[in-house]
Amino acid sequence: MTTFALVDGNNFYVSCERVFNPKLEGKPVVVLSNNDGCAVARSSEVKALGVKMGTPWFQMKDLARKHGIIALSSNYTLYADLSNRMMSVLRMFSPDQEVYSIDECFLKLDGFGFDLSAYGQTIRQRVHRWTGIPVCVGIGSSKTLAKLANHVAKKRPQWNGVCDLGALSESELNALMASLEVGEVWGVGRKIQEKLAAMRIHTVLDLKQSDAGRIRRSLSVVVERTVMELRGISCLALEEVAPAKQQIMCSRSFGAPVMLLTELCEAVTSHASRAAEKLRRQVSVAGAIHVFICTSPFREEDPQYSQGLTIPLPDPTSDTKKLVKAVLWGLKQIYRPGFRYAKAGVMLMDLSPVATQQNSLFAEEGADEESAHLMQTMDLINRKMGKDAVFIASAGVRKHWQMKSGNKSPCYTTNWGELAEVRC
Amino acid sequence: MTQNSWGGPRPGSGRKPLSSEPTVTLRVPVSHKETVVALVQRLKSSPGIRIPSWLEVHALAEQPPFLAIPLMSHSVRAGFPSPADDYIEKRIDLNEELIQHREATFFLRVRGHSMVGAGIDDGDELIVDRAISPAHGRIVVAVVDGELTVKRFFQREGVVKLVAESAEFADIEFKDGQEMVIWGVVTKVIKSV
Numbered sequence: 001m002t003t004f005a006l007v008d009g010n011n012f013y014v015s016c017e018r019v020f021n022p023k024l025e026g027k028p029v030v031v032l033s034n035n036d037g038c039a040v041a042r043s044s045e046v047k048a049l050g051v052k053m054g055t056p057w058f059q060m061k062d063l064a065r066k067h068g069i070i071a072l073s074s075n076y077t078l079y080a081d082l083s084n085r086m087m088s089v090l091r092m093f094s095p096d097q098e099v100y101s102i103d104e105c106f107l108k109l110d111g112f113g114f115d116l117s118a119y120g121q122t123i124r125q126r127v128h129r130w131t132g133i134p135v136c137v138g139i140g141s142s143k144t145l146a147k148l149a150n151h152v153a154k155k156r157p158q159w160n161g162v163c164d165l166g167a168l169s170e171s172e173l174n175a176l177m178a179s180l181e182v183g184e185v186w187g188v189g190r191k192i193q194e195k196l197a198a199m200r201i202h203t204v205l206d207l208k209q210s211d212a213g214r215i216r217r218s219l220s221v222v223v224e225r226t227v228m229e230l231r232g233i234s235c236l237a238l239e240e241v242a243p244a245k246q247q248i249m250c251s252r253s254f255g256a257p258v259m260l261l262t263e264l265c266e267a268v269t270s271h272a273s274r275a276a277e278k279l280r281r282q283v284s285v286a287g288a289i290h291v292f293i294c295t296s297p298f299r300e301e302d303p304q305y306s307q308g309l310t311i312p313l314p315d316p317t318s319d320t321k322k323l324v325k326a327v328l329w330g331l332k333q334i335y336r337p338g339f340r341y342a343k344a345g346v347m348l349m350d351l352s353p354v355a356t357q358q359n360s361l362f363a364e365e366g367a368d369e370e371s372a373h374l375m376q377t378m379d380l381i382n383r384k385m386g387k388d389a390v391f392i393a394s395a396g397v398r399k400h401w402q403m404k405s406g407n408k409s410p411c412y413t414t415n416w417g418e419l420a421e422v423r424c
Numbered sequence: 425m426t427q428n429s430w431g432g433p434r435p436g437s438g439r440k441p442l443s444s445e446p447t448v449t450l451r452v453p454v455s456h457k458e459t460v461v462a463l464v465q466r467l468k469s470s471p472g473i474r475i476p477s478w479l480e481v482h483a484l485a486e487q488p489p490f491l492a493i494p495l496m497s498h499s500v501r502a503g504f505p506s507p508a509d510d511y512i513e514k515r516i517d518l519n520e521e522l523i524q525h526r527e528a529t530f531f532l533r534v535r536g537h538s539m540v541g542a543g544i545d546d547g548d549e550l551i552v553d554r555a556i557s558p559a560h561g562r563i564v565v566a567v568v569d570g571e572l573t574v575k576r577f578f579q580r581e582g583v584v585k586l587v588a589e590s591a592e593f594a595d596i597e598f599k600d601g602q603e604m605v606i607w608g609v610v611t612k613v614i615k616s617v
Binding site for chain 2: 020022023025085086088089129130131132412413416419420421422423424
């Protein structure tokens with residue numbers, strides 16, 4: 001029988017901050033998104049105050065003042081390093097791992113044949129001891145069940161952070177499922193939940209015992225698969241190698257509203273450059289590039305404008321110069337003066353690996369190799385000398401539009417000059 | 425029967441062939457005609473180049489693409505081989521020598537003077553391994569009043585305390601019920617001299 005574990009960091013970004021700043025322990029802490037926009041991580045104390053995920057910071061300022069909520073800017077450099085450490089530690093516990101997101105991964109525990117709850121506790125203690133990150137472990141015979149078990153382990157303290165559904169009897173499992181809303185199931189979003197409610201399916205148990213054929217007919221084969229997974233029939237396999245991304249997105253909110261085309265040009269050049277670098281790292285080329293700009297929906301008093309344009313490329317490329325040229329052309333098509341722009345972004349689409357690429361027969365000969373060498377050199381310099389040591393000049397030198405990160409913690413683990421200090 | 429010399433094909437007559445080998449008729453978009461002609465011309469002028477398949481036409485650059493060749497440890501000579509060749513080893517890697525558990529190891533910078541007796545000075549960097557369990561007598565990083573603090577760990581006969589290595593600093597004792605959190609164990613000190 002297959003057995004999966006889902007291991008997930010608790011309030012991951014907040015926990016990362018607490019590793020190097022223990023003063024934050026036991027205090028209400030939120031981590032804000034890029035540009036200090038809205039809450040992307042909340043400590044349990046903040047959750048208890050009723051702050052929802054994604055709440056804009058300005059909407060919770062009063063609450064923050066009243067309860068002393070500490071707001072931190074996001075420090076993705078730190079989170080990525082601690083995430084890598086956590087995933088490496090978890091790799092010690094199973095030969096098969098799927099890193100599902102920055103703070104969660106699936107482990108396959110087939111045929112381990114011993115007390116998996118105890119194993120889960122060992123995992124939990126090891127990760128916490130080694131990296132400082134508290135995690136919860138959910139174990140079940142399908143990915144969907146492991147995910148559900150993880151939710152139980154996290155929300156119900158009596159489980160002590162580890163929930164193995166396989167250790168429950170049929171009646172115990174059904175009782176537990178009857179106490180959980182169907183919306184807690186992996187892949188059941190609000191819309192599906194509404195449709196299920198119309199079919200009188202309210203709890204996880206209702207869904208598990210529903211007629212799978214009827215579910216397929218009135219919803220989709222995906223939800224039917226979820227029903228099978230809830231019954232312990234594993235339908236979703238472990239994806240050990242993350243498939244190369246089909247789209248690469250790079251966008252940021254501006255530090256202050258931007259009105260000028262020149263500043264927008266700088267921003268999209270910079271985003272396109274970053275996206276192109278990611279593209280080359282996964283050894284792919286893009287067949288099209290999309291650019292978009294928009295005003296802030298939170299500034300209701302402002303006139304609103306939001307527009308995007310997809311520009312197909314004559315030959316698929318990963319050359320920053322070509323991508324920037326296309327994106328600047330597109331930006332000029334969609335730009336309208338007189339608006340206070342809050343965000344701009346670039347998305348690379350129609351990606352394909354370089355290996356399968358077929359040059360158009362009459363492409364400019366030799367130019368591709370030359371550009372590939374130039375890009376390789378640029379990436380190498382930037383990796384060696386630091387981000388943006390070399391960049392396309394239209395990205396601008398001053399970058400007025402760059403985002404705010406007012407209260408960002410130091411990069412404790414990746415920058416020798418920013419090491420955490422220890423009192424002596 | 426004798427061959428009649430009248431009629432039939434006359435040798436040397438008609439359109440002169442473009443190529444020494446048989447040719448075929450191809451339909452090419454008008455806009456691409458020039459390119460194809462140029463390509464064929466180039467092939468004629470450098471007969472050494474062969475095209476294995478039409479897909480690889482684009483590889484016919486003026487200069488062939490750079491080909492990386494693995495570097496050998498020494499050049500091949502018809503003489504005495506380098507006696508050191510069997511003894512080549514990679515250079516010392518401090519990460520390997522100084523770090524036992526990569527995932528659990530962190531660097532911290534020292535602020536203060538309470539551990540001078542243990543050779544830990546203000547401004548030094550510490551290598552701290554969180555995977556090692558704290559034992560009596562080891563130098564540890566502990567959480568005291570919400571701050572990371574470096575001290576020697578003392579645990580004997582029910583007494584648990586953090587001991588400073590300088591007469592000017594008092595030890596920090598822990599009573600029953602007080603929780604002491606050990607953050608990690610110090611394994612090395614890095615100092616500039």
